[in-house]
Amino acid sequence: MSEATIKPRIEKAPLGERMIEKLPVVLVPALAMLGLIAVGNPATWLTLTVAGLAMGLMIFIMASGLTVVFGLMDVINFGHGAFISVGAFVGFTVLIWLGGWTSSPSVFLNLSAVFMAILVAMLATALMGYAFERVIVMPVYGEHLKQILVTMGGLIVAQQLIYVFWGPDEMHVARPESLQGSFVLGEAAVEKYRLVAVGIGVVLFVAMRYVLKSTRIGLLVRAGVENGEMVEALGYRVRRLFLMVFMAGSALAGLGGVMWGLYQETITAHMGQEIMVLVFIVVIIGGLGSVEGCFIGALLVGLLSNYTAFLAPKVALVSTIGLMVIILMWRPQGLYPVVKAK
Amino acid sequence: MSEPLLQLSGVHTHIGPYHILQGVDLTVPKGGVSVLLGRNGAGKSTTLRTIMGLWTASSGSITFQGRDITRMETPAISRSGIAFVPENMGIFTDLTVAENMTLAATKGPIDPKRLAWIQELFPPVRTFWNSSAGTLSGGQKQMLAVSRAIVESRVLILIDEPTKGLAPAIINAMTDALKELKETDTTILLVEQNFAMASSIGDTVAVMDDGRIIHDGDMAEMVADKELQERLMGLSLEAHQ
Ligand SMILES: Nc1ncnc2c1ncn2[C@@H]1O[C@H](COP(=O)(O)OP(=O)(O)OP(=O)(O)O)[C@@H](O)[C@H]1O
Ligand SMILES: [Mg+2]
Numbered sequence: 174m175s176e177a178t179i180k181p182r183i184e185k186a187p188l189g190e191r192m193i194e195k196l197p198v199v200l201v202p203a204l205a206m207l208g209l210i211a212v213g214n215p216a217t218w219l220t221l222t223v224a225g226l227a228m229g230l231m232i233f234i235m236a237s238g239l240t241v242v243f244g245l246m247d248v249i250n251f252g253h254g255a256f257i258s259v260g261a262f263v264g265f266t267v268l269i270w271l272g273g274w275t276s277s278p279s280v281f282l283n284l285s286a287v288f289m290a291i292l293v294a295m296l297a298t299a300l301m302g303y304a305f306e307r308v309i310v311m312p313v314y315g316e317h318l319k320q321i322l323v324t325m326g327g328l329i330v331a332q333q334l335i336y337v338f339w340g341p342d343e344m345h346v347a348r349p350e351s352l353q354g355s356f357v358l359g360e361a362a363v364e365k366y367r368l369v370a371v372g373i374g375v376v377l378f379v380a381m382r383y384v385l386k387s388t389r390i391g392l393l394v395r396a397g398v399e400n401g402e403m404v405e406a407l408g409y410r411v412r413r414l415f416l417m418v419f420m421a422g423s424a425l426a427g428l429g430g431v432m433w434g435l436y437q438e439t440i441t442a443h444m445g446q447e448i449m450v451l452v453f454i455v456v457i458i459g460g461l462g463s464v465e466g467c468f469i470g471a472l473l474v475g476l477l478s479n480y481t482a483f484l485a486p487k488v489a490l491v492s493t494i495g496l497m498v499i500i501l502m503w504r505p506q507g508l509y510p511v512v513k514a515k
Numbered sequence: 516m517s518e519p520l521l522q523l524s525g526v527h528t529h530i531g532p533y534h535i536l537q538g539v540d541l542t543v544p545k546g547g548v549s550v551l552l553g554r555n556g557a558g559k560s561t562t563l564r565t566i567m568g569l570w571t572a573s574s575g576s577i578t579f580q581g582r583d584i585t586r587m588e589t590p591a592i593s594r595s596g597i598a599f600v601p602e603n604m605g606i607f608t609d610l611t612v613a614e615n616m617t618l619a620a621t622k623g624p625i626d627p628k629r630l631a632w633i634q635e636l637f638p639p640v641r642t643f644w645n646s647s648a649g650t651l652s653g654g655q656k657q658m659l660a661v662s663r664a665i666v667e668s669r670v671l672i673l674i675d676e677p678t679k680g681l682a683p684a685i686i687n688a689m690t691d692a693l694k695e696l697k698e699t700d701t702t703i704l705l706v707e708q709n710f711a712m713a714s715s716i717g718d719t720v721a722v723m724d725d726g727r728i729i730h731d732g733d734m735a736e737m738v739a740d741k742e743l744q745e746r747l748m749g750l751s752l753e754a755h756q
Contacts, residue, residue, distance in 0.1 A: 389617075389618075392610060392614050392617070392618055393618065395607070395609050395610060396607040396609075396610060396618060398609075399607050399608065399609055400605055400607060402569055402589075402601075402605070403601065403605035403607070404618075405569075405588075405589040405590050405593070406567055406569070406589055406593055406599045406601070406605065407593060407618060407619055407621065407663075408590050408593035408594045408621045409590055409618075409621070410588075410590045
């Protein structure tokens, strides 16, 4: 076969179309600018923006696992919120055990306590994810209606188990000393904990992108989202891959639960279920199965919620649903539609 | 004809409520190219997918190298030495050409000599090595699909209509590449609609209709026997209209 018979050419979309492809990325700064105009005061705007980014990144952490789980095996997991709640309770329990570390003035001990809480919570939710996948999800592959019913059942069982282990009351834990209070930048006050949340969220997003783009497992996950059958035909067991992704997604939900819990300083067995409304909105906005879309969707929802909470508190939740409607009218499959084979 | 490499005996496949394969008996000898012909909807793709374990046979047996693979799972069948180029090519468009090739190499890193040989057969695999596979044209995707199947030496390759929708020049190029592949000790089971292409490359031929094999023999015999061709192709045409 010679070069002459096959003209090498790269089919690139016209410039205009390619710009539109990249457009979702621009939405985040665009929304921040709109926020600045609407809020008016730069100091207030900075506070709200950091709060919005922190909230968005925490939602991203909780949502990312869900979207990949859906992309890879078409599994709709309404039980995902259970991992958020359980993660929060396990993490808080660890923080109570480590009371000496959290109340110490040492930043190192404070952060170590948070780190330990996160680690134990992620381990616990990963194991719980393992059990959930084997017992609840595996028997209902490919059957959406059953998945909805069965995973909701799993959610209820998990919430009841929280009552059994931790009692029916909500739980309070104060943030460690050094994560309380705010930094003051000029006129703006930025809560320290929110900066930490932004930091963790960004590191996690970068790590996740690295795994998905540059490791063999990541390539297999992306290939599997597009065409699981072909991945099997190449000799890889998609179910085992899926179990790993499911456990990772559950551990991330657990991490999100600890972070969200520390943000609110109060947790309940229902907290996961309540946040799931925002999580589903974010996953739908981003395009089911797309991690990038999920990231941008989460930042948009976080920013918008904080701006509207300040400008018009009554419409905060409605505004995120409005955002979803507008984005779906523009792109019915979400910001980054995932191409599925067949 | 040498010893059978792959043997299907009385294979039935159901897809949901439909009874698609109704007792397929097919023998693929070791070495060379076996061609599977048949009109649209005859069950050729279903046969390949059943061999790969993507559909599970409801009865009958499939043996490969003397081993029963009827109920084995797809990844295990693949790792036993069978590569598959599906009808829709199964390219991962979100990945680059290089990444598509890397995933297909399950035994370790791609052997550079073999890669050079593949890129000689299919130049676009070199030209677009770092491009997203989604940007390839249909013909280039087909070449990538075949390249992926041969990135490591395989015992048997199942190829489903590699010339579908391709321009004549590309069909010739693909045929040449398959001829060269035939010279290695890989066996090919080729599903084709293009009889000219199939007869230029095939050693044996089987014809399917309505989920059964209705003819089975040497390609040379079929090429020589215009009456047989007429009967089988005529049948195809009739059923077509
Ligand atoms: N997923 C499916 N669900 C239901 N019926 C199917 C499915 N796949 C194939 N069939 C049916 O099985 C029969 C055989 O299909 P198959 O794809 O194997 O034919 P083929 O010989 O490969 O045809 P073509 O030359 O058009 O590719 C057809 O009647 C088809 O409608
Ligand atoms: Mg077919």
